[in-house]
Amino acid sequence: xxxxxxxxxxxxxxIGQSMTLQCTQDMNHNYMYWYRQxxxxxxxxxxxxxxxxxxxxxxxxxxxxxxxxxxxxxxxxLELAAPSQTSxxxxxxxxxxxxxxxxxxxxxxxx
Amino acid sequence: DQQVKQNSxxxxxxxGRISILNCDYTNSMFDYFLWxxxxxxxxxxxxxxxxxxxxxxxxxxxxxxxxxxxxxxSLHIVPSQPGDSAVYFCAARFSGSARQLxxxxxxxxxxxx
Numbered sequence: 001x002x003x004x005x006x007x008x009x010x011x012x013x014x015i016g017q018s019m020t021l022q023c024t025q026d027m028n029h030n031y032m033y034w035y036r037q038x039x040x041x042x043x044x045x046x047x048x049x050x051x052x053x054x055x056x057x058x059x060x061x062x063x064x065x066x067x068x069x070x071x072x073x074x075x076x077x078l079e080l081a082a083p084s085q086t087s088x089x090x091x092x093x094x095x096x097x098x099x100x101x102x103x104x105x106x107x108x109x110x111x
Numbered sequence: 112d113q114q115v116k117q118n119s120x121x122x123x124x125x126x127g128r129i130s131i132l133n134c135d136y137t138n139s140m141f142d143y144f145l146w147x148x149x150x151x152x153x154x155x156x157x158x159x160x161x162x163x164x165x166x167x168x169x170x171x172x173x174x175x176x177x178x179x180x181x182x183x184x185s186l187h188i189v190p191s192q193p194g195d196s197a198v199y200f201c202a203a204r205f206s207g208s209a210r211q212l213x214x215x216x217x218x219x220x221x222x223x224x
Contacts (some may be wrong), residue, residue, distance in 0.1 A: 009192075031211070033211060040120070042115070042214030043200070043214040044136060045211070045212075048211065089138065090155070097211065098160065099160065100188070100211060100212065102156070104153055105152070105154050
């Protein structure tokens, strides 16, 4: 039981490049979330999903897109990377509207 | 506007003593509160939670207290151990919402041996 896995662990992007952050969970959770954490700050919600085929915006969705074609996978897409997107990205899943289980994070630098 | 605030960025405590981490919130629509612990280079891990209908929840060395009138939450760790050294985040959930969670900025706890 791997829980929530994220790839890659680290990535450096040039301004204007695109990439997809992968997130997979093997716990059959309906709810999945993407957060970003900037230095000295709490986690801010980017997008979330309540089930396959259903996604919605969180607090800071600009510059990102998501899809949820299966229960297990919830990739986050950055289309035109900007320095403001330098952050640590966490994916999480939850079986209900309470505890969330987090992946190890992806550290992204945009230069 | 920060709806969940952790005003102490850091806290140092001697091993064996009590650690008290505090959290304040502004929105009375929050109905569920959680504490997460985070080690460097890892994702946050769930520690303990409390529903707004309770004022205390205990799990081993960890106790969370909720004062709804003051909109204040605290986490007590007794006795503190060096392995407890981590960043602690409090988080709150809006009533019945899947749009989770609102996090505080975290408190770095250092337990000195």
